[in-house]
Amino acid sequence: xxxxxxxxxASPKDAAGELALLRLIRQRAGAHGRGGVRLGxxxxxxxxxxxxxxxxxxxxxxxxxxxxxRLDWHPAESVGHRTLARGLSxxxxxxxxxxxxxxxxxxxxELTLKQESRAWVERFYDGLLALANAYGVPLAGGDLxxxxxxxxxxxxxxxxxxxxxxxxxxxxxGDTLYVTGxxxxxxxxxxxxxxxxxRFAGHTTATMISPHLYPQPRIAQGLWLRKRGxxxxxxxxxxxxxxDLAHLCEESGVAAEVDEAAxxxxxxATLKMALHGGEDYELLFTAPxxxxxxxxxxGVPITGIGRIVxxxxxxxxxxxxxxxxxxxxxxxxxxxxS
Amino acid sequence: xxxxxxxxxASPKDAAGELALLRLIRQRAGAHGRGGVRLGxxxxxxxxxxxxxxxxxxxxxxxxxxxxxRLDWHPAESVGHRTLARGLSxxxxxxxxxxxxxxxxxxxxELTLKQESRAWVERFYDGLLALANAYGVPLAGGDLxxxxxxxxxxxxxxxxxxxxxxxxxxxxxGDTLYVTGxxxxxxxxxxxxxxxxxRFAGHTTATMISPHLYPQPRIAQGLWLRKRGxxxxxxxxxxxxxxDLAHLCEESGVAAEVDEAAxxxxxxATLKMALHGGEDYELLFTAPxxxxxxxxxxGVPITGIGRIVxxxxxxxxxxxxxxxxxxxxxxxxxxxxS
Numbered sequence: 001x002x003x004x005x006x007x008x009x010a011s012p013k014d015a016a017g018e019l020a021l022l023r024l025i026r027q028r029a030g031a032h033g034r035g036g037v038r039l040g041x042x043x044x045x046x047x048x049x050x051x052x053x054x055x056x057x058x059x060x061x062x063x064x065x066x067x068x069x070r071l072d073w074h075p076a077e078s079v080g081h082r083t084l085a086r087g088l089s090x091x092x093x094x095x096x097x098x099x100x101x102x103x104x105x106x107x108x109x110e111l112t113l114k115q116e117s118r119a120w121v122e123r124f125y126d127g128l129l130a131l132a133n134a135y136g137v138p139l140a141g142g143d144l145x146x147x148x149x150x151x152x153x154x155x156x157x158x159x160x161x162x163x164x165x166x167x168x169x170x171x172x173x174g175d176t177l178y179v180t181g182x183x184x185x186x187x188x189x190x191x192x193x194x195x196x197x198x199r200f201a202g203h204t205t206a207t208m209i210s211p212h213l214y215p216q217p218r219i220a221q222g223l224w225l226r227k228r229g230x231x232x233x234x235x236x237x238x239x240x241x242x243x244d245l246a247h248l249c250e251e252s253g254v255a256a257e258v259d260e261a262a263x264x265x266x267x268x269a270t271l272k273m274a275l276h277g278g279e280d281y282e283l284l285f286t287a288p289x290x291x292x293x294x295x296x297x298x299g300v301p302i303t304g305i306g307r308i309v310x311x312x313x314x315x316x317x318x319x320x321x322x323x324x325x326x327x328x329x330x331x332x333x334x335x336x337x338s
Numbered sequence: 339x340x341x342x343x344x345x346x347x348a349s350p351k352d353a354a355g356e357l358a359l360l361r362l363i364r365q366r367a368g369a370h371g372r373g374g375v376r377l378g379x380x381x382x383x384x385x386x387x388x389x390x391x392x393x394x395x396x397x398x399x400x401x402x403x404x405x406x407x408r409l410d411w412h413p414a415e416s417v418g419h420r421t422l423a424r425g426l427s428x429x430x431x432x433x434x435x436x437x438x439x440x441x442x443x444x445x446x447x448e449l450t451l452k453q454e455s456r457a458w459v460e461r462f463y464d465g466l467l468a469l470a471n472a473y474g475v476p477l478a479g480g481d482l483x484x485x486x487x488x489x490x491x492x493x494x495x496x497x498x499x500x501x502x503x504x505x506x507x508x509x510x511x512g513d514t515l516y517v518t519g520x521x522x523x524x525x526x527x528x529x530x531x532x533x534x535x536x537r538f539a540g541h542t543t544a545t546m547i548s549p550h551l552y553p554q555p556r557i558a559q560g561l562w563l564r565k566r567g568x569x570x571x572x573x574x575x576x577x578x579x580x581x582d583l584a585h586l587c588e589e590s591g592v593a594a595e596v597d598e599a600a601x602x603x604x605x606x607a608t609l610k611m612a613l614h615g616g617e618d619y620e621l622l623f624t625a626p627x628x629x630x631x632x633x634x635x636x637g638v639p640i641t642g643i644g645r646i647v648x649x650x651x652x653x654x655x656x657x658x659x660x661x662x663x664x665x666x667x668x669x670x671x672x673x674x675x676s
Contacts, residue, residue, distance in 0.1 A: 038393060039503070039505070042506070042589065043432070043505055043506050043507070043573075043589070044397060044428040044429075044431040044432055044506070044572075044573055044574060045395035045396055045397040045428050045429060045431075045432045045434065045494075045496065045503075046395070046396050046397070047393050047394070047395055047396075047432075047498070047503055048393060048394045048395075048396060049393045049394075049500065050388065050393075050394070052390075055376060055385050055386060055387045055388075056385070056386045056387075056388070056394060056495075057383035057384070057385055057386075058383055058384050058385075058386060058438070058440060058478070058479065058493070058495065059382060059383040059384070059479065060440050060441075060442045060479065060480055060481050060491070060493055061442070061481050062442040062443075062444055062481040062482075062483050062489075062491065064444050064483055064485050064486075064489075066486065067483060067484065067485070068483075090382040090383050091382075091383060093382040093383075094381070094382050094383045094385075096383065100396075102396060102398050102493070103398075104398045104399070104400040104442075104491040105400075106400055106402050106489060140396070141396065141397065141398065142398055143398050143399050143400040143491070144400075145400050145402055145405060145406075146405065147402050147405070147487075147489070148402075148404065148486075148487055149485075149486055149487060151400075151402075151444060151485070151489050151491075153398070153400065153442040153481070153491035155396070155398055155440070155493050156383075157394075157396065158383065160385070162387065165377070165383075165385055167377070167381055168380070168381050168382070169381070234382075235381075235382055236382060251380065251381070
């Protein structure tokens with residue numbers, strides 16, 4: 001839990017800044033008694049309640065400066081948003097409703113000092129808490145430490161009726177393969193960011209369409225699919241379609257065919273970005289051939305992009321079908337800044 | 339959750355090492371279907387179940403190389419043990435039974451390479467999983483990333499009957515103040531470690547008494563107190579008695595007096611170490627004056643060290659009573675390597 005002594009105060013001035021930061025977090029998180037949070041920041045543990053018949057989904061995602069974000073490329077608000085979005089997207093993929101978030105944050109001292117009225121860390125919380133509020137998920141705890149590099153580990157807890165979570169392991173031969181939204185948009189925006197790191201400096205809120213800086217977790221779509229029991233398997237496209245589809249096939253013990261012409265490419269995205277670009281945070285899911293999957297769920301387009309087939313000796317686990325030819329789609333998920 | 343692409347493989351050899359590491363973790367964690375864990379490592383989220391009438395306690399603790407441990411001082415097994423012990427100690431302080439642990443681990447590549455048959459990371463897991471097994475808590479998920487410095491964020495989930503958790507805020511004037519075990523032992527051992535960093539290189543298991551390298555979380559004592567409803571407030575002594583007692587007083591709206599002569603000093607510990615040394619991971623708790631607190635709980639001595647009093651203008655929040663004199667006990671919790 002957040003404890004005020006974990007950041008070493010280098011001077012009384014720094015100590016005051018740190019206490020002010022902790023007060024700010026505690027005030028803004030406002031988690032006590034909200035939703036399933038019976039006790040939020042301030043004790044040894046937070047206390048969470050589920051409804052009768054529910055189980056708890058838990059996921060953790062570690063973000064490290066220089067690997068998952070760059071201080072010289074990403075606005076602080078985007079780093080906060082993306083940190084939380086990664087965890088919310090994992091809940092979405094199980095069809096869980098968010099209950100509470102926790103954040104362990106390690107920061108160099110300079111990121112806690114004010115620069116033109118606000119410190120980097122305040123802007124980080126602006127971005128994180130704006131997304132948290134948009135999805136009704138309170139920040140119920142975490143930890144804070146001084147660190148040579150910026151690291152943020154987010155924990156998301158969610159609730160799902162017992163036995164109803166959508167797993168990666170439920171896909172069966174004959175199922176149709178679907179994806180929400182578009183693919184490749186995050187990679188395309190990242191390429192633009194790399195070409196001109198100052199270009200997005202003013203993108204400090206999630207109000208614009210910005211698939212890399214401000215991805216939208218598909219919570220509503222995951223809940224819709226889970227409540228109707230239509231999806232046989234799901235995961236989120238965090239590492240790239242080629243890599244994540246291979247995960248789904250491995251966990252389900254099946255193979256898959258993807259129709260190249262059916263892929264919903266984002267504006268500006270190449271086929272390679274759509275296949276291997278990571279961090280789109282769309283849902284990849286399967287449903288039996290007879291299931292009635294609508295063309296939109298909660299405003300987001302749904303596209304059939306292929307099918308699940310049995311594993312066959314000598315055939316690739318994931319094949320890309322283009323025209324009359326099929327080729328193996330190797331897992332080449334995009335590597336952070338490599 | 340653990341995803342195999344999050345560590346960039348620098349070469350096919352490294353990639354194989356990383357996959358082998360993930361297989362190892364998944365095999366050794368063995369969490370599926372164990373206790374409250376319905377689904378462990380391998381999907382977007384883990385799934386946890388509580389018993390009827392329980393709520394979930396959640397805590398996160400961030401450990402960073404150079405701040406919470408030193409690669410040149412601490413055996414890798416101790417780093418793993420201490421990482422988990424911090425979280426278990428938070429559960430103990432609420433009186434919660436452990437349900438599942440999660441670990442987000444960021445490591446420089448060299449810590450994943452074998453040195454004399456075993457890699458640092460394998461020895462880290464040896465220490466962490468030995469403690470996890472001793473307390474029956476499965477490792478149900480986490481994340482893994484390459485990082486310029488070693489960072490480990492541990493998440494502990496526990497279960498407690500609704501409304502029965504021991505909070506920091508329940509102490510009342512007239513209560514007696516107790517502590518489990520001894521104080522200052524972790525600081526004394528750390529001082530010895532600093533004087534001769536090679537001295538404890540062979541301390542690779544928790545079988546010896548070693549309060550700094552292998553602290554024992556007081557799970558059994560926390561459960562005992564919670565089940566009998568005897569403690570009015572509790573927290574764990576992670577930042578030092580002077581600092582943690584101030585937290586308890588602030589959260590409860592009370593003041594406290596500590597009897598210097600009553601403090602149970604560890605062998606080799608000075609008064610200063612007992613007052614301000616951190617990481618003893620003993621429980622500090624309060625109970626009404628009439629409560630029958632035994633001299634030992636589950637084999638660990640319990641010592642009355644003072645009392646809770648009302649806040650009085652001009653009087654310190656925490657006072658240290660020695661002979662006929664009282665002086666303010668300022669919060670001077672020990673700073674990691676500062």
